[in-house]
Amino acid sequence: MLEINCPYCGPRFETEFSYGGEAHIERPKDSENLTDEQWGDYVFMNSNTKGVFLERWVHTSGCRRWFNVARDTVSYQILAVYETGAKPPKLDLRNDV
Amino acid sequence: MKSRYSIFSLMRNALSYHEKWPEAWRSPEPKPSYDVIIVGGGGHGLATAYYLAKLHGIHNVAVIERGWLGGGNTGRNTTIVRSNYLWDESAALYEHALKLWEGMSQELNYNVMFSQRGVMNLAHNQHDLRELSRRINANRLNGVDSEFLTPQQIKDLVPIIDLRGNGRYPVLGASMQRRGGTARHDAVAWGYARRADEQGVDIIQECPVHGFEIENGKVVGVQTAKGLIKAKKVGVVVAGHSSVMAEMAGIRLPLVSHPLQALVSEPVKPVIDTVVMSNAIHAYISQSDKGELVIGAGVDKYVGYGQRGSLPVTEETLAAVCELFPSLKRMRMMRQWGGIVDTCPDASPIISKTPVEGFFINCGWGTGGFKATPGSGWVFADTIANDRPHPLNEAFSLERFNSGYLVDEHGAAAVAH
Numbered sequence A: 001m002l003e004i005n006c007p008y009c010g011p012r013f014e015t016e017f018s019y020g021g022e023a024h025i026e027r028p029k030d031s032e033n034l035t036d037e038q039w040g041d042y043v044f045m046n047s048n049t050k051g052v053f054l055e056r057w058v059h060t061s062g063c064r065r066w067f068n069v070a071r072d073t074v075s076y077q078i079l080a081v082y083e084t085g086a087k088p089p090k091l092d093l094r095n096d097v
Numbered sequence B: 001m002k003s004r005y006s007i008f009s010l011m012r013n014a015l016s017y018h019e020k021w022p023e024a025w026r027s028p029e030p031k032p033s034y035d036v037i038i039v040g041g042g043g044h045g046l047a048t049a050y051y052l053a054k055l056h057g058i059h060n061v062a063v064i065e066r067g068w069l070g071g072g073n074t075g076r077n078t079t080i081v082r083s084n085y086l087w088d089e090s091a092a093l094y095e096h097a098l099k100l101w102e103g104m105s106q107e108l109n110y111n112v113m114f115s116q117r118g119v120m121n122l123a124h125n126q127h128d129l130r131e132l133s134r135r136i137n138a139n140r141l142n143g144v145d146s147e148f149l150t151p152q153q154i155k156d157l158v159p160i161i162d163l164r165g166n167g168r169y170p171v172l173g174a175s176m177q178r179r180g181g182t183a184r185h186d187a188v189a190w191g192y193a194r195r196a197d198e199q200g201v202d203i204i205q206e207c208p209v210h211g212f213e214i215e216n217g218k219v220v221g222v223q224t225a226k227g228l229i230k231a232k233k234v235g236v237v238v239a240g241h242s243s244v245m246a247e248m249a250g251i252r253l254p255l256v257s258h259p260l261q262a263l264v265s266e267p268v269k270p271v272i273d274t275v276v277m278s279n280a281i282h283a284y285i286s287q288s289d290k291g292e293l294v295i296g297a298g299v300d301k302y303v304g305y306g307q308r309g310s311l312p313v314t315e316e317t318l319a320a321v322c323e324l325f326p327s328l329k330r331m332r333m334m335r336q337w338g339g340i341v342d343t344c345p346d347a348s349p350i351i352s353k354t355p356v357e358g359f360f361i362n363c364g365w366g367t368g369g370f371k372a373t374p375g376s377g378w379v380f381a382d383t384i385a386n387d388r389p390h391p392l393n394e395a396f397s398l399e400r401f402n403s404g405y406l407v408d409e410h411g412a413a414a415v416a417h
């Protein structure tokens, strides 16, 4: 069970949250000129990182607000919680995985 | 040729207290180069190597496994085998696999304990019923056996079920594939390994792959814990670690890796002799030959490479099982474990060439690839040997995420493995 520190409500169990997948994926601006490969990459591909992963969560059973989390996908340790729209914090990336 | 396993070899070896069985496969040091290297010694990888040698005459093959054979999802799954998928492309692929299952113990001279005890999918509301009927009809049009069971027929087959589902999940009907069932998962890996070894395939365990040598867009070798091994072609079949491996070759995949968990109970007398699964309540159950109830749960919702599975998911699954089978409420669970499954956006696999020449990938089986093991190996071997997809896996290319031609099997695959 993860304990996630909602930036607005404080620490709560993972069951109060819903998952939003990888963070910082931007919709391409020049969308009418994209190739099929570029669309495919934007819509479907993802980094699925083993190690420190930046991801989105929403506090569904609480304040219902979205925010970002930096989490190690092997140890599940949460390294940082930060607001949507903010730049990811500087983290020591492990590369022993 | 190794000695055949038979009732006579069993008796002969009994005389020497079963201490003189020959090894089932060699454990050689890797050669400097191979025609084909398969990365990943799960059922799919081993089956691929076997069919490469057996059907395509390519014997200079190595299977490179990070841990031990079948230590991945092959040895962690709940062993449900069926082929009742919705779309023509999937039905053809999974049915091909099911036909291979039906002859597997003979073909491998290894008892994989394939038991066609039937697989049932429950409907709990009107929508479920319509979806189920649609799928049954689609199956039958594709020549896949599938039938509808009324609540009374379900009760006759599974007396311990509470059709009222404790009032919350009433059972309104089910689909039944009688040719579906379960098998012994380790035996599948070992059986393919033994036969592949016999055909000259080198099986190399405890040897993680760290990277790939790529020259001018073509793969030429594999970097491993035992050094660089040259290869003309490489097939990657590493399930939950597919994105990690593909990234080493500069390829991005549409996969998300999640822990999927299962549990077994203490052994009890036979109470259920078929497989019952329910998509709506996220649970399925069968009973092993030892008497343990084998219970499958859902995935953790977040990306995870920790092979355990989170407790809220366990709790939810057991609650659902107790509502459907109230007599199991006091059953004690003995073991719980997890495996990392590589889920794909359309719940269908990727068996494909890649932008890197000579580099093939077989992944995305997610929560339900055990049933496909023989078929997956069969088509992947054909694809590698001939440098083009076999008609059975043409639709399952990596290209489909650019063309948009997805094979959406969420209805048939989601929870029901």
Ligand SMILES: Cc1cc2nc3c(=O)[nH]c(=O)nc-3n(C[C@H](O)[C@H](O)[C@H](O)COP(=O)(O)OP(=O)(O)OC[C@H]3O[C@@H](n4cnc5c(N)ncnc54)[C@H](O)[C@@H]3O)c2cc1C
Residues within 6 Å of the ligand: B039, B040, B041, B042, B043, B044, B045, B064, B065, B066, B067, B068, B069, B070, B071, B072, B073, B074, B075, B076, B077, B078, B079, B080, B081, B207, B208, B209, B210, B237, B238, B239, B240, B241, B245, B260, B261, B262, B296, B337, B338, B339, B340, B341, B365, B366, B367, B368, B369, B370, B371, B372, B417
């Ligand atoms: C709990 C659970 C229940 C399931 N239930 C069912 C079910 O009932 N029915 C069904 O059809 N499917 C089920 N599945 C899914 C099924 O287990 C998988 O789809 C299938 O076994 C995948 O087989 P595989 O050979 O591709 O993968 P695996 O058996 O996982 O083999 C991949 C191998 O690659 C190796 N590897 C990884 N990285 C490296 C590296 N760097 N170098 C070398 N080797 C590496 C791993 O060690 C592993 O042995 C279930 C899965 C789980 C976890």
Ligand SMILES: [Zn+2]
Residues within 6 Å of the ligand: A006, A007, A008, A009, A010, A059, A062, A063, A064, A065
């Ligand atoms: Zn909150």
